[in-house]
Amino acid sequence: MSTFNDAIALKPLPESASPAASPASSGRLLEFDLLRGLAIVFIVLGHSVVNSGHGFPVWLENLVRGGTGVFVFISGFFFQRIFFKRFDYKDFMVKKTLNVFLPFLCVSLVGLVLEFFGGVLIDGDTGKTAFGALWPIVQNGYVLFPHWYIPFIMLTFLCSPLHMQYIRLPLQAQLGTLLVFSIVAIYLQRPLGNADPLQSLVYFTPFYLLGILYSQHLSWFRLYYRYLFWVALVAVVVTVWLQSQVWFHIGNYHKAAFKFGGVDLQFIQKMGLCIVLIGLCERLIFKALCDHLVMLANLSFAIFFLHPLLAMVWGNVKYSLIRHGLLVPSHTLAESLFQSTLLFLFMLYGTVLMIKLLKPRLGDKSRMLIGC
Numbered sequence: 317m318s319t320f321n322d323a324i325a326l327k328p329l330p331e332s333a334s335p336a337a338s339p340a341s342s343g344r345l346l347e348f349d350l351l352r353g354l355a356i357v358f359i360v361l362g363h364s365v366v367n368s369g370h371g372f373p374v375w376l377e378n379l380v381r382g383g384t385g386v387f388v389f390i391s392g393f394f395f396q397r398i399f400f401k402r403f404d405y406k407d408f409m410v411k412k413t414l415n416v417f418l419p420f421l422c423v424s425l426v427g428l429v430l431e432f433f434g435g436v437l438i439d440g441d442t443g444k445t446a447f448g449a450l451w452p453i454v455q456n457g458y459v460l461f462p463h464w465y466i467p468f469i470m471l472t473f474l475c476s477p478l479h480m481q482y483i484r485l486p487l488q489a490q491l492g493t494l495l496v497f498s499i500v501a502i503y504l505q506r507p508l509g510n511a512d513p514l515q516s517l518v519y520f521t522p523f524y525l526l527g528i529l530y531s532q533h534l535s536w537f538r539l540y541y542r543y544l545f546w547v548a549l550v551a552v553v554v555t556v557w558l559q560s561q562v563w564f565h566i567g568n569y570h571k572a573a574f575k576f577g578g579v580d581l582q583f584i585q586k587m588g589l590c591i592v593l594i595g596l597c598e599r600l601i602f603k604a605l606c607d608h609l610v611m612l613a614n615l616s617f618a619i620f621f622l623h624p625l626l627a628m629v630w631g632n633v634k635y636s637l638i639r640h641g642l643l644v645p646s647h648t649l650a651e652s653l654f655q656s657t658l659l660f661l662f663m664l665y666g667t668v669l670m671i672k673l674l675k676p677r678l679g680d681k682s683r684m685l686i687g688c
Contacts, residue, residue, distance in 0.1 A: 345397075346606075348635070350597035352390055353609030356616040357385030358662070360623055363462060364660035368566060370653035375560040378582070381567040384465060385586035386593065388520045391469070392527025394656070396532075403480060412473045416617070420466040423621045424459040427468040430625065431459070434632055439595075441509045460624035462512035471517045472524060483528060490529060498522040505569040505580045511613035515573050519583070526590065545595045551588035555581040582672055616670045623663040626670075630659055 345667030361380040365372050387671045399408060428450055482490060501522050507515040530537055537544065559565050559581040571577040600606050612619065637643035646652075674680045684686065 323450075324435065324448075344552070345421070347597040347600075347609075348390060348393055348397075348595060349613045350600060350606060350609045351386070351593055352613035352616050353611070354593055354597065355383060355386040355390060355450060356612055356619050359388060359462065360664045361660055363623070364656050364663060366655040366659060367652040368648050371649055372656060373645035373649070373653075374564075374566055375556055377564075377567055378556050378559050378585075381583045382586050385463075385520065385523045385583070386473075386590055388523040389527040389530075389590040392524035392551070393531045394480060394527075395524075395550060396528040396531040399476075400480070400483055403476070405476060408476060409473060409525075412470065414684050416466060416473075416686070417470055418684045419621050420463055420618070422685045423687075424463060424542040427459040427625065427628070428453070430628055434628070438632055438636060455511065456509060458510075460628075462620060462624055464513075464516070466618075467513040468516035468520065471513050472520070475517070479524070479528065482525060483532060484656070490525075494522055494525045494529065497525065498583075502580045502583050503576070504573060505571050505577055505583075512573065522583075524588070526587065530594075541595060544591055548588035548591035551584050552592060555588070559585070568683050583621075612668075615668060615671050615688050618675075619664065619667045622670055623667040626663045626666045627659075630662060662666045 358380060362383050365377050366378060386517055407671070430455065431450060432446050435441040435449055436443060439446075441449070453459055456464075457467050485493070485524065497518070500521045504515065504521055510516065510546065540633065561579065563581070565581070568582050569577060569580040597609075600609075638645060671686065674686055676688065678685055
């Protein structure tokens with residue numbers, strides 16, 4: 317077991333000596349399950365910001381936004397670690413359709429129902445008006461705001477034969493491909509409204525490729541991790557400072573694909589954050605925290621699918637309270653942080669509770685309906 321001083325010194329950790337290594341037969345590593353737990357925490361945190369640009373600290377928002385990149389990095393890691401040696405394209409796509417795309421459709425349907433009744437009961441719309449308002453939502457390709465991820469990640473899965481070829485490339489060609497895609501992503505940026513899965517595919521592909529490389533060359537990454545950590549940490553700190561103080565921009569960068577919008581500092585920051593978080597997960601020494609993160613990791617897809625439903629509940633209740641004069645909006649720093657913390661806890665642990673209640677009742681259909 318690592319000591320606390322080891323955690324601070326960030327000594328290189330050989331693969332064979334890793335306390336976080338799971339049995340080789342599983343192909344899984346505990347630190348990446350911990351990272352999956354942290355990634356879903358980051359995603360929910362990014363969706364919990366209250367008073368964006370009007371009270372909530374800009375530097376903190378720029379740090380917690382964009383956690384999707386870490387999630388994609390993890391997907392790339394597990395693709396090489398688990399699926400590469402026994403890859404069957406048809407079987408892979410069938411499983412992803414059942415376990416990823418089908419829950420997306422099911423939870424989206426629930427979201428549409430809630431949206432309809434919200435229009436009728438809260439906004440006072442007629443049934444016809446409320447129903448008509450659903451069509452523009454569906455045209456985006458997703459219903460609940462974080463679910464833009466699913467059409468994009470399904471495109472990523474469809475590209476798996478290309479990823480298989482990437483794994484087989486010489487290292488120099490792999491690094492060159494990663495560099496080219498990274499440069500393109502930095503200037504391409506994310507699509508407007510996250511509504512273009514193809515643009516998202518190009519933007520997030522470097523995270524996926526980096527995850528593949530980290531798995532494929534794990535021993536090398538561990539041997540030189542102390543140096544990589546400090547480079548990555550400096551990249552995170554500098555880009556957060558630049559984005560918050562110099563080239564001011566709040567949150568993720570979005571634009572039309574072929575319109576120039578400058579350098580995407582969020583991309584650089586989140587690439588560095590992937591490396592920083594791995595080291596922290598490898599050196600976590602508190603068992604209770606590790607167990608908690610593993611629990612969140614095991615529920616991560618269901619948390620991702622379901623937490624927007626609680627965001628809708630929060631938003632509708634808050635809107636109603638303000639509308640009836642029972643709540644006065646406040647944009648102070650303290651109030652922004654307080655409300656954001658409450659929203660985060662409500663979404664994360666409210667969703668965990670929802671999963672605990674739904675999963676036993678859904679039985680063997682649970683994974684296809686809610687993602688776990």
